[in-house]
Amino acid sequence: MSEPLRLAISRGTLFEETLDRLDACGIDTSAMRSDSRALLFPGEQVTVVTLRPSDIPTYVEAGAADLGITGKDVLMEQRERVVYELVDLAYGRCEMVVATRAGNRFAEELERRLGAIRIATKYPNVATAHFEQSGRQAEVIEVKGSVELAPIVGLSDAIVDLTATGRTLRENDLEVRELIAECSARLIANRVAHKLRGPEIDPLVERLGAA
Amino acid sequence: MNYPIPPGTRDILPDEMKELRALSTALLETFLRFGYGEVWTPTMEFENVLIQGDERAAGVSYRLFDEHGQVLALRSDMTIPIARLVATRYEGADLPLRFCYLSHAYRSVRPQRGQQREFLQAGIELIGAPAPQGTVEVIEVLCAALDAAGLPRARVGLGDAGLYSGLLEGFGARDRGAPVMQALERHDMVELERSVGELGVSASEQEVLLAVPTLRGGREVIDRAVELDGDRVGAAVARLREVADGIAERGLLDRVIFDLGLVRELGYYTGAVFEVYDPALGHVLGGGGRYDELLGRFGGSLPACGFGLFVERMHVAQAEEERRMPEGGAQ
Numbered sequence: 001m002s003e004p005l006r007l008a009i010s011r012g013t014l015f016e017e018t019l020d021r022l023d024a025c026g027i028d029t030s031a032m033r034s035d036s037r038a039l040l041f042p043g044e045q046v047t048v049v050t051l052r053p054s055d056i057p058t059y060v061e062a063g064a065a066d067l068g069i070t071g072k073d074v075l076m077e078q079r080e081r082v083v084y085e086l087v088d089l090a091y092g093r094c095e096m097v098v099a100t101r102a103g104n105r106f107a108e109e110l111e112r113r114l115g116a117i118r119i120a121t122k123y124p125n126v127a128t129a130h131f132e133q134s135g136r137q138a139e140v141i142e143v144k145g146s147v148e149l150a151p152i153v154g155l156s157d158a159i160v161d162l163t164a165t166g167r168t169l170r171e172n173d174l175e176v177r178e179l180i181a182e183c184s185a186r187l188i189a190n191r192v193a194h195k196l197r198g199p200e201i202d203p204l205v206e207r208l209g210a211a
Numbered sequence: 212m213n214y215p216i217p218p219g220t221r222d223i224l225p226d227e228m229k230e231l232r233a234l235s236t237a238l239l240e241t242f243l244r245f246g247y248g249e250v251w252t253p254t255m256e257f258e259n260v261l262i263q264g265d266e267r268a269a270g271v272s273y274r275l276f277d278e279h280g281q282v283l284a285l286r287s288d289m290t291i292p293i294a295r296l297v298a299t300r301y302e303g304a305d306l307p308l309r310f311c312y313l314s315h316a317y318r319s320v321r322p323q324r325g326q327q328r329e330f331l332q333a334g335i336e337l338i339g340a341p342a343p344q345g346t347v348e349v350i351e352v353l354c355a356a357l358d359a360a361g362l363p364r365a366r367v368g369l370g371d372a373g374l375y376s377g378l379l380e381g382f383g384a385r386d387r388g389a390p391v392m393q394a395l396e397r398h399d400m401v402e403l404e405r406s407v408g409e410l411g412v413s414a415s416e417q418e419v420l421l422a423v424p425t426l427r428g429g430r431e432v433i434d435r436a437v438e439l440d441g442d443r444v445g446a447a448v449a450r451l452r453e454v455a456d457g458i459a460e461r462g463l464l465d466r467v468i469f470d471l472g473l474v475r476e477l478g479y480y481t482g483a484v485f486e487v488y489d490p491a492l493g494h495v496l497g498g499g500g501r502y503d504e505l506l507g508r509f510g511g512s513l514p515a516c517g518f519g520l521f522v523e524r525m526h527v528a529q530a531e532e533e534r535r536m537p538e539g540g541a542q
Contacts, residue, residue, distance in 0.1 A: 002490070061493065062493045062494075063492065063493015063494070064493065084398040084399075084400070085397075085398070085399040085400060085401050085402070086400050086401075087400065087401065088401045186401065190493050191398070191493075191494075191495065192488045192489075192490075192492065192493050192494065192495065193493070194398075195366070195368050195427060195468055195470060195486075195488050196366060196468070196488050196490050198427050198428055198468075199428070202425070
């Protein structure tokens with residue numbers, strides 16, 4: 001009687017593994033793999049929409065998508081969004097960390113002398129909350145990309161960013177000082193859809209979580 | 212010239228107002244038909260009266276000083292002002308008391324999310340009628356209001372505010388349960404699993420704590436909860452079952468989704484809690500529940516139950532439902 005469930009997935013680092021997971025659940029992903037221009041992929045049981053990772057909570061909160069798959073980092077940054085977090089899908093594992101230039105105690109020295117540390121990050125809310133919770137002052141500078149560059153050229157003393165293998169950090173002579181959180185792909189749901197379409201959502205959640 | 216108004220507030224022009232007025236009238240007439248008398252209370256109250264007993268529940272966001280330096284606050288809902296009104300004006304009155312309202316209330320918001328700083332609420336309060344009959348009556352009026360609004364696909368989610376805390380109590384983990392309750396309030400099941408794991412309860416008890424909040428559907432979910440944990444889901448499940456019986460008698464079972472994971476943010480609910488959903492809108496249309504202890508904070512203790520609907524959101528749902536309806540009419 002009702003339309004297929006709408007699932008929003010991110011066209012980012014999680015894309016390939018998300019498609020593998022959908023395949024394992026019997027959702028045909030060949031169109032998504034081949035045609036990179038289309039954004040909407042109708043299916044019998046599930047219609048898939050592909051979005052930027054940070055837009056997924058927006059669509060799910062508003063009910064434009066019933067379900068979504070995005071990183072925990074995105075959910076942490078948009079903590080005020082009202083979405084239900086249902087399952088840790090356990091792929092796309094990485095860590096949200098504070099990093100500074102390797103072997104350099106200068107950041108701590110600055111923090112002591114100036115009372116605050118400058119942090120460059122794509123995650124201003126996460127960075128602000130982390131330093132507040134640990135009782136320190138930080139000047140958070142939001143950048144949109146290439147965060148690793150900031151401490152090298154002196155925009156900031158440290159960065160807050162995601163790292164999976166640590167390679168990018170090492171290549172830029174940065175090292176991890178603090179672990180903020182472990183992140184991975186999460187399945188989220190719209191609050192109203194989760195209530196009204198339980199009989200359709202629950203089996204799909206089960207399959208996505210188990211695959 | 213272009214003069215701004217504060218974010219989260221809006222002007223309403225005649226075309227929209229005509230529809231909003233028709234919707235409001237339909238809701239109010241329904242309440243009146245069930246014997247609920249309309250009341251108005253002041254938009255602003257003394258802050259210390261509004262937050263009587265529970266600051267968080269009052270949800271006050273906007274305060275101002277009057278000419279004597281007293282702190283006034285804009286109400287965040289109508290339940291607390293009506294509790295104050297009952298304590299002050301109806302001491303010793305014959306029970307139950309039935310009141311309805313169509314009023315603006317004020318909350319701090321994150322704009323662009325279907326949220327307004329100033330919003331119109333329509334609702335009822337039934338005071339002095341205990342569970343389960345009082346709860347059933349309120350749900351019956353709620354269903355009639357949804358019909359009057361032209362939202363036959365809307366459903367009422369029904370849970371119990373004491374269910375989960377009762378489980379934690381039964382497992383002897385109530386005192387350590389704050390992180391678990393917080394995760395449940397956000398409905399963050401990943402965090403719920405982590406925090407339940409740290410409670411120090413047995414594996415089978417952990418299983419119950421993780422399974423119960425996922426139960427939602429017809430009245431059979433109440434039996435499923437009992438299968439999971441027999442006696443310990445006891446009191447709350449018995450309450451839900453009594454309400455379910457009453458709802459069944461009035462032929463309203465298909466309008467209700469029993470939801471054992473339902474938690475309302477406001478702190479004053481004591482038994483049944485409900486929320487209203489429509490498939491055409493991603494946001495909750497309204498909610499309410501039983502608040503048997505709130506009146507006691509203002510004086511005489513009285514059982515009470517009520518709901519409030521967000522009229523502007525119902526209007527959006529109405530328009531969306533009409534758009535989706537097949538050409539030429541009803542479903």
